[in-house]
Every structure is written in structure tokens, then in C-alpha cells.
Amino acid sequence: MTEPTPAASGTAPAPLLGASDVRRLAEEIGVRPTKTLGQNFVIDGNTIRRIVAAADIHADETVLEVGPGLGSLTLGLLDAAKSVVAVEIDPVLAAKLPGTVQQWRPDAARDFHLVLADAMRVTELPVEPTALVANLPYNVAVPVVLHLLQHFPSLRHGLVMVQDEVADRLAAGPGSKTYGVPSVKAAWYSSMRKAGVIGMNVFWPAPKIHSGLVAFTRREPPVTSATREQVFAVIDAAFAQRRKTLRAALAGWAGSAAEAERCLLAAGVDPTARGEVIDIAAFARIAEARQAAQD
DSSP states (O other), X not given: OOOOOOOOTTOOOOOOOOHHHHHHHHHHTTOOOOTTTTOOEEOOHHHHHHHHHHHTOOTTOEXXXXXXXXXXXXXXXXXXXXXXXXXXXXXXXHHHHHHHHHHHOGGGGGGEEEEESOTTTOOOOSSOOSEEEEEOOTTTHHHHHHHHHHHOXXXXXXXXXXXXXXXXXXXXXXXXXXOSHHHHXXXXXXXXXXXXXXXXXXXXXXXXXXXXXXXXXXXXXOOOSSOHHHHHHHHHHHHHTTTSOHHHHTHHHHSSHHHHHHHHHHTTOOTTSOGGGOOHHHHHHHHHHHHHHHO
């Protein structure tokens, strides 16, 4: 990839949507942010610049944005990337967005692609994205990220803004109190790290909790003969009863506690350990041991 193109010396940054702009756009189309869709619009230009900078977008990239809303982050991404593909579920917001891009970034309008769809159902896009940058509602953040990583292997890296507690879960490593299903499944696709915390007052309406930034970099899954579905089934079983030992927690998955113990020993995992202390590679070995016994 090429390095990001620096702004010319002395050139002022392109304007971004402020609080009055966001409220005016919302009023024009009769939109009030809804809790159902988890809508909290960013109203601070400096926060947008911070997010775009943290995402490390290069000038030759196509960025996938989920839930562009009124376009606050969209404009910042268009400044940094070659093109932006935005997936929006709300038809009223989707209808307004192209006009906002045309007004605020007329030179980049041809590089903006809008898809009216539920991000959880999208499996094709008009342009192949290389990066994901999104402000995601907390109630769908984890399944959306996992769905997109699964269906778009072209995504090499990205940055998502989610509820701070969700950010901690996605970025957690084995042994952490917040390590669980989201942490392990995300690790199948990528390495994730916490990249910052965003305050409440930069949103409209202001949420009651802070947001967290999670950056990720794609990596190959563990080398295993087990499928992703088989590995994920082990993860789900291990954390369904996370306070139990793996021997007990995996008994239903394996068919018996004795068979669970056999799979764990074959995978080099202590049967008395709990799921919260082992990594994605160990889960893959457990799935592989069970598969080998069934073949």
C-alpha cells in the first residue's frame, strides 16, 4: 500500500459536520435518533479526524463504513481513502446521504457507493473493501464485525467504535476477566487491540456510557483440519458455562465428560482448566481432536 498523502503545507482541513449541521440535516428529513437502531450521531469534527487517523487509512484503499447515518464519519473517510462503500439500514438516512456527500465533498461524490441493506445480511458489495471503519450500535457490534470478517476476506484491517465494554471484550486476551466468545471468535480472523476511548459529549444524543475504539489487523486462522464452524461450536460450549472446567463444560458437545477429557488431552489442554484461559489455537486443536475421532 502507498503511504497516506499528507495535506499540502498551510492547507486547512476540509470542513466536517458539526453539531448544528447534524441537527439541521436530521430536521430536514424528520429523523430523531432511535435507541432501537442504536443511533448516536458524532457531532464533533476533531473526533472524526481522530477516528480516521487511528484507522490508518491509506490513499489507495476502499473503506467499508457500516451505519453512516447522516454522514459525519463518511466525509472524513472520503478525505483519506480512494473510495467509501457505506451500508445503511435506514432508508430515510440512506436517501439523504448522497446529497450530503455531493454538497460537502463534490469532488469525491463519484467515489462514494451507498448500499441500502442490513449489514448482517450483506455478502456482496459494489467495490471490494480493504478496510472497515464504523460507529456500531452496541447491540449488534460483535455479530456485525464477525459477519463482515467472514464474508469479506479482502478486509485487511479496520477500526470500529463500540460501547466501551464491548471494546474491552473484543480486544481481551486469554486470562482476562472480559475474555469470552467475542474475544476468541474475533481472534480467529484477526488480532484486535483497544485503540482509545471516546467521551459521551461528542454524540447526539449523548449516550450514558463511553465508547471504545478497537483496531484490528487480519491474520490467518490457526492451521487446523477442523472447520471454522466446528471450532466455533467448541467456543460456544466452553463459555456457555464459563465457571465450569472444560471437561464439564464440553461434556454435552463431546457426548460425555470422558470424551471431552480425551479431546482436551489430545489437544494438549488441561481438562481442569476453564475456557477463559486458552487461546484460539487451543480451541482449534480441541475441535480437531473430536473430528479425528469421528472420522
